Structures are given as C-alpha cells and as structure tokens.
Amino acid sequence: MARAVTSQRKAINTVVAWAIGLLIFFPILWTILTSFKTEAQAIASPPIFLNFDWTLENYAVVQERSNYMRFLWNSVIIAGGSTLLGVLIAVPAAWSMAFVPSKRTKDILLWMLSTKMLPAVGVLYPIYLLFIQLGLLDSRAGLVIVIMLINLPIIVWMLYTYFREIPGEILEAARMDGATLREEIIYVLTPMAIPGIASTILLNFILAWNEAFWTLNLTAVNAAPLTAFIASYSSPEGLFFAKLSAASTMAIAPILILGWFSQKQLVRGLTFGAVK
Amino acid sequence: MGRITLEKVSKRFGDVEVIPPLDLEIDEGEFVVFVGPSGCGKSTLLRLIAGLEDVTSGKVVIDGEDATRVPPAKRGLAMVFQSYALYPHMTVRKNIAFPMRMAKIPEDEQKRRIEQAAAALNLTDYLDRRPGQLSGGQRQRVAIGRAIVREPAAFLFDEPLSNLDAALRVGMRLEISELHKRLETTMIYVTHDQVEAMTMADKIVVLRAGHIEQVGSPLELYHNPQNVFVAGFIGSPKMNLIEGEEAAKHNAHTIGIRPEHIDVSRDGGGVWSGRVGVAEHLGSDTFFHIHETGLAETITVRAPGEVQFKHGDQIGLTPRADLVHKFDAEGLRIV
Amino acid sequence: MATQHSRSAARLMMAPAVFLLLVWMLVPLSMTLWFSFRRFLPLRGGDQGFVGFENYTRFVSSSSFWPAVQTTLIIVVGILIITVCFGILLSLLLDQPMWGQGIVRILVIAPFFVMPTVSALVWKNMFMDPVNGLLAHLWRFFGADPVVWLSDVPIFSIVMIVSWQWLPFATLILLTAIQSLDSEQLEAAEMDGAPVLKRFWFIILPHLSRAITIVILIQTIFLLSIFAEIFVTTGGAFGTRTLTYLIFQRVLESQNVGLGSAGGVYAIILANIVALFLMRIVGKNLDA
Numbered sequence: 001m002a003r004a005v006t007s008q009r010k011a012i013n014t015v016v017a018w019a020i021g022l023l024i025f026f027p028i029l030w031t032i033l034t035s036f037k038t039e040a041q042a043i044a045s046p047p048i049f050l051n052f053d054w055t056l057e058n059y060a061v062v063q064e065r066s067n068y069m070r071f072l073w074n075s076v077i078i079a080g081g082s083t084l085l086g087v088l089i090a091v092p093a094a095w096s097m098a099f100v101p102s103k104r105t106k107d108i109l110l111w112m113l114s115t116k117m118l119p120a121v122g123v124l125y126p127i128y129l130l131f132i133q134l135g136l137l138d139s140r141a142g143l144v145i146v147i148m149l150i151n152l153p154i155i156v157w158m159l160y161t162y163f164r165e166i167p168g169e170i171l172e173a174a175r176m177d178g179a180t181l182r183e184e185i186i187y188v189l190t191p192m193a194i195p196g197i198a199s200t201i202l203l204n205f206i207l208a209w210n211e212a213f214w215t216l217n218l219t220a221v222n223a224a225p226l227t228a229f230i231a232s233y234s235s236p237e238g239l240f241f242a243k244l245s246a247a248s249t250m251a252i253a254p255i256l257i258l259g260w261f262s263q264k265q266l267v268r269g270l271t272f273g274a275v276k
Numbered sequence: 277m278g279r280i281t282l283e284k285v286s287k288r289f290g291d292v293e294v295i296p297p298l299d300l301e302i303d304e305g306e307f308v309v310f311v312g313p314s315g316c317g318k319s320t321l322l323r324l325i326a327g328l329e330d331v332t333s334g335k336v337v338i339d340g341e342d343a344t345r346v347p348p349a350k351r352g353l354a355m356v357f358q359s360y361a362l363y364p365h366m367t368v369r370k371n372i373a374f375p376m377r378m379a380k381i382p383e384d385e386q387k388r389r390i391e392q393a394a395a396a397l398n399l400t401d402y403l404d405r406r407p408g409q410l411s412g413g414q415r416q417r418v419a420i421g422r423a424i425v426r427e428p429a430a431f432l433f434d435e436p437l438s439n440l441d442a443a444l445r446v447g448m449r450l451e452i453s454e455l456h457k458r459l460e461t462t463m464i465y466v467t468h469d470q471v472e473a474m475t476m477a478d479k480i481v482v483l484r485a486g487h488i489e490q491v492g493s494p495l496e497l498y499h500n501p502q503n504v505f506v507a508g509f510i511g512s513p514k515m516n517l518i519e520g521e522e523a524a525k526h527n528a529h530t531i532g533i534r535p536e537h538i539d540v541s542r543d544g545g546g547v548w549s550g551r552v553g554v555a556e557h558l559g560s561d562t563f564f565h566i567h568e569t570g571l572a573e574t575i576t577v578r579a580p581g582e583v584q585f586k587h588g589d590q591i592g593l594t595p596r597a598d599l600v601h602k603f604d605a606e607g608l609r610i611v
Numbered sequence: 612m613a614t615q616h617s618r619s620a621a622r623l624m625m626a627p628a629v630f631l632l633l634v635w636m637l638v639p640l641s642m643t644l645w646f647s648f649r650r651f652l653p654l655r656g657g658d659q660g661f662v663g664f665e666n667y668t669r670f671v672s673s674s675s676f677w678p679a680v681q682t683t684l685i686i687v688v689g690i691l692i693i694t695v696c697f698g699i700l701l702s703l704l705l706d707q708p709m710w711g712q713g714i715v716r717i718l719v720i721a722p723f724f725v726m727p728t729v730s731a732l733v734w735k736n737m738f739m740d741p742v743n744g745l746l747a748h749l750w751r752f753f754g755a756d757p758v759v760w761l762s763d764v765p766i767f768s769i770v771m772i773v774s775w776q777w778l779p780f781a782t783l784i785l786l787t788a789i790q791s792l793d794s795e796q797l798e799a800a801e802m803d804g805a806p807v808l809k810r811f812w813f814i815i816l817p818h819l820s821r822a823i824t825i826v827i828l829i830q831t832i833f834l835l836s837i838f839a840e841i842f843v844t845t846g847g848a849f850g851t852r853t854l855t856y857l858i859f860q861r862v863l864e865s866q867n868v869g870l871g872s873a874g875g876v877y878a879i880i881l882a883n884i885v886a887l888f889l890m891r892i893v894g895k896n897l898d899a
Contacts, residue, residue: 013709021718024778028721030745031733043743046752058396089631092624100621108629110890116634117886119836121858122875126642149635156628173361174326177375177422178349181620191365212727212839217863220626231729231843241617241737247730258725260717330614347616 030253035059035245042241048207056248066229069252075225078215079139079208082148083155083201089198090155095185097156098163099171109160116153118211131218138220146218147208155204162196163189202262213226226251278339278430278462279304280325285334287486294320295486302430302464302479307456311473311511312333312483318466319434321483325464326432327351339429344588350379353422355432358439360415362407368394368418369403375426386425393421395523396455413444420455430462435474449475451584464513466530470510482506504607507532513563513578515601518571522548528602530609535563535578540585546592550575566593617815640879646872655866666873675857682766683853687834689770691713691827697774698781698826699819705782706789716786723779734772735761735844737808765849772839781826788822790813813823821892828889835882854878 019250022029033049034042062068097105127146128137136142166189174188174252190197218227230251233244287295300307310318323329325336327348336344343351354375362371369390374425376386394400396415400455405413409448416436423431433452437445453476453537456463467473473480474494482489482505484498490502494510501507507515515532523531543549550569562583566575585591602610647666650659670676705716722730738744739760747757760768791817800810836855845851847860859879862871 010708010710013707014711015705017704017707017709017715020704020709021715024775027719027730027733027738027775028725030737034737045743046750047745047748050766059707065698089628093628096621096625100617102618102621106894108383108625110894111875112628112632112891114883114886115632117832117882118636119855119878119890120874121836121838121855121862122879122882123639123643123869124875125646125862126639128863129642130639149631152632167359167361169357169359170363170474171359172348173355173357173422174363175328175348176326176353176355177426178378180349181617183378188363191409206724210724210726211722213836216728216839216842217859227726227728227839230726230732231839241743243730244736248733251729252725255724255726256721257802259720328614347614 010092031245031248034242035249037242038244058242062243062247071226071229074223075209078143078225079205081144083204084209086148086155087201088154090159094156094159094163097160099168112153112156140222140223146214147211152203153206155200158200162193166192199262202258206255206259283335284369286332288332298488305460306464307463307478309473309477310483311470314468316483317486318483322434322466326353326355346374352429352433354426356419356423356436358435360419362415362418364407366407367404371418372425373423382466391427393424397421412440427450433465435466439567440547494571502609504530504603507601516575526602530603531606532601533595534574538594539577539579539594540577541592543590546594548593552587552589570572642885643872643875646868647876649869651868655719667870670870671875677859679852679854685766686770688869690774690834693774694777697778698785702785702789705786719782720779722776728778728843731840731843739768761845762849767849769851776832783827786824788819792818831885
C-alpha cells in the first residue's frame with residue numbers, strides 16, 4: 001500500500017505490537033534468564049530480572065546429571081532420520097502426483113491427509129504391541145519409522161504444492177532434450193525445487209523434534225529424546241527452577257532458531273497448501 | 277532428414293476425442309504452420325508428434341521409421357515452448373549445453389556448437405547469465421539456441437511468440453524465418469495468429485476441433501478457401517460473409533468477399549449502400565465499418581490510402597464480381 | 612496429460628508412499644477394532660475372548676466417560692475461541708506499518724516452536740507454582756492471595772498453556788490471509804465511505820472466513836489429541852482427563868486394552884467427523 005502513514009500512528013502501532021510481542025515471548029525469555037541464575041536467585045522474592053550473578057553452572061549440572069547430550073543425540077537422530085527418510089519416499093510420490101496427475105490423484109492426496117488425522121491414541125496399543133513383538137520398543141529405529149509415517153502425509157503434501165508451482169513445460173523440455181526420467185528428476189526438478197525441499201525438511205524436522213506422544217509412550221531409556229528428558233524433570237519442587245530452565249533452554253534453543261527460518265513455510269505446510 | 281508422416285492419428289482424453297483420425301504429410305525442409313482457434317487441437321497434435329502425448333491410434337512416422345512408441349528423447353526432434361521452458365537454475369551456456377550433455381557429446385564439440393549458436397542468435401554476451409536476467413526476446417533466443425545445437429530432424433514450435441510484445445514479435449518472426457532459410461530443416465510451428473501463419477509458412481494446416489479444414493500454401497488458402505471456416509479465419513481484416521437474398525443471387529448459401537475486394541464510392545454509385553460507422557485511418561489504408569447495408573450487421577471495407585468519409589456518411593459499395601467466394605449450405609466452396 | 616510410459620513410472624514412484632501409509636493405517640486400525648470386541652487384560656488374564664459390543668457400552672457408561680467428553684469439549688472450544696479471537700486481533704495489528712515488524716513477528720511466533728513438554732513444565736513450575744511461580748509473585752504484589760492454578764482452576768490453566776502454544780499458529784495463518792487481501796478492495800470501500808469497523812466487518816472478516824475455518828479445523832484435530840500438556844501438568848487429575856487421556860489411562864495404566872480400544876474407535880470416529888469438513892475445504896482448493 002503506497003500510502004503515507006503518519007509517524008504518530010506508526011509509533012503507536014510499534015509500541016502496542018512490541019508490548020504484546022514481548023508479553024507473548026516472555027515465558028521463553030524468562031526461562032532463558034532463569035537458566036543463568038543460581039537456584040536461590042531463581043526463586044527469590046521479589047523475582048530478579050537482570051541484576052543477578054550470571055552463571056553457567058546449571059548447564060553443567062544438567063549435562064552431568066542426566067547426560068543431556070545423549071537425549072539431544074536421540075532427538076537429532078529421530079527428527080533428522082525420520083525427515084530424511086520421509087523426503088526420500090515422498091519426492092518420487094510428489095513428482096508423480098504433481099506432474100502425472102490422474103483422476104485418482106486428488107483422492108490419494110486426501111486419503112494420505114486422512115491418515116494424518118487418525119488420533120494417535122486410537123492406535124496406541126497396537127503400535128505398542130507391534131513394537132514389543134518386533135523388538136522396536138525404546139529403539140531409535142522404531143521411532144524414526146513411526147514419526148516418519150505420521151509426518152509422511154505432510155511431507156508429500158508440502159512437496160506436492162511446491163512441485164506444482166514448477167511449470168510442467170520445463171520437465172517436458174528436459175524430456176525433449178533427451179533426458180531420461182532419472183536425469184529429469186536429478187538435473188532439472190530437484191535443483192529447481194531445492195527451496196521447497198529445504199523448507200519441507202525444516203518444518204518436518206521441527207514437527208518431529210517436538211512430537212510428544214509417541215516419543216513419550218514408546219521410549220524408556222535408550223531411545224528417549226529431549227521430550228522425554230524434559231518430562232523427567234516434572235518435579236513440583238521450586239528448588240529446581242534454574243536447572244529446569246537450563247534443561248528447557250537446551251531442549252528448545254536449536255528448534256527456535258530453525259523455526260524462525262521456517263515461519264513462511266509453516267503456514268503452507270500446516271494448512272496443506274490451503275492458505276498461502 | 278525431417279520427413280514426418282501422420283497416418284490415421286487420433287487422440288482421446290477419456291471420453292473426449294480431441295483429434296479424430298487424421299493424415300498429414302510433412303516434407304523434408306518444409307515450414308509447416310498449424311493454425312486454428314484455441315482449443316482446436318493444434319498443440320495436442322504437435323505434442324503427439326513430439327511424443328509428449330501418446331497417440332490413441334494411428335502411426336507417427338519420422339524419416340520412414342515408425343516412431344509411435346519411441347519416447348520423446350529418442351525422436352531426434354527439438355521443441356521450443358510457449359513459456360520457453362528454460363532451466364532457471366542454469367546459465368544460458370548450460371541451458372544450451374543441456375541436450376548435448378544428455379546426448380554425451382564431447383566437451384569441445386559442445387563448446388563449438390554453443391559458440392556457433394550464440395553467435396547466430398546474438399547471445400554471446402549473455403552466455404553466463406541466468407534466464408531470469410534476460411528479456412523475453414533473449415529468452416526466446418536461448419530456447420531456440422537450445423533447440424539448434426541438437427541438430428534435430430525437425431523443430432517444433434509451440435506458440436513461441438505469444439508471450440512477446442507486438443514489436444518484438446514481428447522481429448522474432450523474421451528471425452525464425454531466416455533461421456529456416458539458413459538451416460533448411462523441417463519446422464512445425466503452432467500458432468493461433470493467422471498473420472504469423474501467412475507470413476512464415478510454406479504450408480499452412482488449418483485446424484478446427486481436431487479436424488484438418490484445409491492444407492495449402494498461404495496464397496492458396498487466401499485465394500481458394502475450401503470452406504466458410506477457412507475463409508473467415510485466413511485474412512485480416514476478416515472476410516465479409518453474407519447469407520440470404522444477396523447470396524441466393526449468386527446461387528449460393530453464403531458468399532464471401534474480402535474487405536480489400538470492395539470498392540467504395542459516394543452514395544448512389546454502388547451495387548450496395550450503407551452508412552459509415554467507425555473509420556480506422558492507418559495511413560496506408562483506411563478500414564471502414566459499414567452499417568445498414570441490409571446484408572450483414574457490419575461490412576468491413578479496406579480502401580487503399582486515405583479516403584475521407586466521415587461517421588454517418590451514406591456511401592456506395594461495389595464488390596469485385598470475380599473475387600466473390602461462394603459456399604453451399606454445408607459451408608463448402610462452390611467451384 | 613502424459614504418455615503411457617510416464618504414467619506407469621508415476622505409479623511405480625508413488626507405490627512406496629502409498630503402500631507404507633496403507634500399512635500404517637490398516638494394520639493398527641484393524642488391530643484396534645479387533646481388540647475393541649474382546650476382553651483383553653494383558654496383566655490380568657490376557658485375551659479372554661470375544662465380548663461383542665460390551666467394551667463399547669462399558670466405555671460410554673463408565674462414570675469417567677461423560678466428564679471426559681465434557682472436559683475435552685471445554686478445553687478444545689476454549690482454546691479455539693481464545694486463539695481465533697486473539698489471532699484475528701493480533702494479525703490485524705501485525706499487518707499495520709510499524710518499526711521492527713520482523714522482530715515482533717518472530718517474538719509472537721516463538722511459542723509454537725517450544726516443545727509441548729517444555730511449555731507445560733515451564734508454565735506449571737515457573738509461572739503457576741503457588742509459592743514461587745511468577746504469577747504468585749504478581750498476585751502478592753497486588754495484595755491478592757496466590758491462586759493454586761493447577762488444582763483450583765485446572766482446566767482454565769491448561770487452556771491458557773495450550774492457547775499460548777497455538778496462538779502463534781492462528782496468528783500466522785490469519786496474517787498470511789490478511790496480507791493476501793487485495794488492498795484495492797479496501798481502498799474502494801474507503802472511497803465508498805465505509806468506516807473502519809464496517810470495512811473490517813464487511814471486507815476483512817469475509818475474506819478471512821476461509822482461513823478461520825481452516826485454523827479451527829486443523830487446531831481441532833490437533834487439540835483433540837492433546838497429551839503431553841496434561842501428562843506433565845496434572846496427569847489427568849483434578850478433572851482434566853480428556854477423552855484422549857482417558858483412553859491412554861485405560862490402555863497403558865490400567866492395561867484394559869479391550870476397553871481402551873473401544874474408546875480409541877470412538878476417538879477415531881470423532882476425529883474423522885472433523886476431518887471430513889477439513890478435507891472438503893482442502894479438496895476444493897485442489898481443483899483450483
């Protein structure tokens with residue numbers, strides 16, 4: 001809109017928006033701040049905001065006591081593995097649906113979506129049982145598979161909406177230029193779709209990272225990722241505020257950073273292309 | 277090289293027959309234009325030749341060999357698309373090199389052909405740019421360059437000029453014609469613009485609803501349209517088509533007379549008469565849209581030079597009797 | 612629009628994804644259905660045979676069923692109202708010209724990326740703790756008695772926590788929708804003399820209606836299966852047992868698989884009713 005806005009109006013907008021933005025962000029900010037306090041300062045009354053003795057002690061304690069690195073590594077493996085595996089399976093499928101649509105394409109897409117809407121709790125026991133039978137309980141491989149499967153519809157959908165924006169004529173040009181199907185996908189489609197594939201990976205990595213039903217119910221010790229690590233801090237005592245904060249900060253920091261990069265794609269991915 | 281024959285080729289999409297069985301012969305080195313209104317199946321026909329669509333029945337023969345089941349990559353044809361379809365992530369050089377890379381042509385030969393094509397198409401300075409940094413006309417030339425280096429048996433053009441502005445279109449039309457004269461390779465060109473067809477083609481194929489209405493040289497089509505559709509489609513401004521009493525006088529259901537074959541005179545001096553509506557003064561010619569003739573809603577007349585009739589003037593019209601086209605009730609030409 | 616060759620290639624390339632999802636859907640689903648018709652207590656006698664619809668009737672007639680349904684509804688509807696209303700206001704605000712818009716956007720979106728277990732724990736301890744929580748400090752500062760959030764107003768507390776997590780989602784989608792509104796439409800309305808409120812009511816809101824519907828549907832699907840937030844905060848106590856949580860307890864805590872499976876089937880049916888509406892909107896969009 002090429003309209004001059006009075007700077008007074010803009011100033012009011014700015015103040016109100018920043019105030020609300022900070023209010024919404026405050027719990028995260030407070031957690032990060034608390035993680036640098038001593039336990040005593042963390043529960044001081046009245047609360048201390050900035051003028052406390054900054055310390056990294058909590059981080060050291062958390063790492064030492066609960067082996068943060070192992071949980072982090074599990075999270076990385078589970079989120080990364082499930083995302084990459086999902087993308088590998090989804091790219092060919094999305095190619096097919098975007099460029100060789102048939103009468104059933106729409107039905108298949110909607111059906112895939114419908115599997116995403118199955119309430120997890122409805123199939124909790126069967127999965128639990130299957131995992132025991134297959135020896136997958138509390139294993140990273142098992143979680144990679146399950147989380148890949150629950151996110152696969154989103155991955156296919158996101159890739160599909162990105163691929164659909166690539167004009168089919170370019171792929172036909174490649175075919176006329178003598179490219180085989182494999183060459184067409186490797187040399188033409190994939191490079192053109194890299195931004196879309198990257199955002200798909202990013203968003204699904206975040207979703208997998210934060211998944212907190214299967215990761216809580218199918219893990220015990222070995223494969224437990226950060227979601228379970230945090231749940232284990234479920235202590236009612238205020239004495240652990242600083243350590244809880246440190247643990248929380250470590251669990252969310254990687255994903256907050258990634259998330260900020262993916263805000264635009266978030267909309268598309270989570271609305272299945274219905275809002276752009 | 278470059279002889280293409282279609283034998284009883286047809287195409288259905290589900291229940292819809294887009295192209296009923298048709299035969300067509302394209303000779304080596306010919307510049308053939310498929311022309312027709314949108315939805316007439318001309319692009320589909322081109323894609324059938326390219327192999328981007330399967331024929332439902334019939335045979336596509338290229339240089340004497342049945343290519344019906346041959347994938348597009350192996351037909352030895354090159355195509356220039358309406359959207360140019362350049363690879364946006366590759367430089368101009370890589371775009372042009374792509375088909376040769378796929379054909380595993382040696383690097384130095386690739387380089388030679390790229391330089392040759394770039395020189396011919398004025399692209400030498402742009403080889404390291406990406407398509408996004410080029411103007412419409414330059415992109416068009418890159419697309420042509422990518423087609424040339426393959427040294428194909430035939431070039432296929434799918435409405436290549438429709439995304440260019442009017443001035444550029446005239447220039448590119450000439451360039452493509454010159455390219456054809458120089459390479460002497462078969463070219464098949466699809467357009468909805470009859471001016472492009474008339475100016476470029478050796479042979480025009482007029483299509484309507486998948487049917488071939490007429491095949492012939494531009495002037496054949498201009499002088500002897502085989503039916504009312506071709507008569508109305510070829511020529512600009514359009515031929516005047518008159519039905520009813522006036523046509524009956526010529527023992528025809530419909531008569532057609534081109535705007536340039538009607539002479540105008542002051543009132544009282546013509547076979548027909550009418551009132552001047554809009555007059556378009558082009559300098560070289562003047563187009564009059566004449567109403568109240570009792571023949572058709574509007575009669576278009578093309579008078580050479582500057583003719584000073586004003587809106588509302590009553591004038592006389594005289595068709596040149598030997599240039600009146602006659603058609604029967606089916607719309608076919610009466611000889 | 613393609614050749615036979617590419618069509619068969621397409622079918623082949625689609626096969627792995629379709630096959631995996633088919634297995635993923637059918638195997639557990641049919642197992643759930645199977646268990647739901649059986650008396651199955653893994654720790655107390657195992658599979659004791661076919662019992663017809665007994666689990667279904669028992670699940671519905673159990674004293675915890677209707678409270679769970681009620682809790683689920685209150686939580687879902689409460690969160691929807693809060694996130695949609697504040698989401699609209701917030702997105703309208705963020706659409707205005709201001710300094711540092713990008714940073715404000717990031718601040719507002721951040722809660723969505725916070726792990727559910729983290730947000731539940733942080734709220735439970737650092738904010739809602741009746742002694743050391745920040746809200747308790749705030750209450751005392753104003754001379755009020757601190758509220759024992761998770762036991763006095765447990766449902767309200769959970770609604771707050773989850774709304775905080777989902778407000779960014781609603782805001783982001785509504786903001787995207789607002790930004791796609793053709794500004795000429797608004798200018799035309801302004802030329803026609805429509806005041807700000809009327810412009811909002813007659814142009815912006817109808818334009819947003821589709822996005823709002825989508826937000827409601829998608830959130831409903833996710834909210835119906837809220838788990839970690841309850842697991843971590845109240846563990847289902849104080850009347851915060853939702854349908855999802857009830858089923859979870861039946862299956863894993865009391866190990867009554869038959870009963871839990873029947874509940875699971877109910878949950879699946881419920882989710883599918885919502886999903887049907889969502890799919891119709893998404894499907895329509897596919898045709899365009």
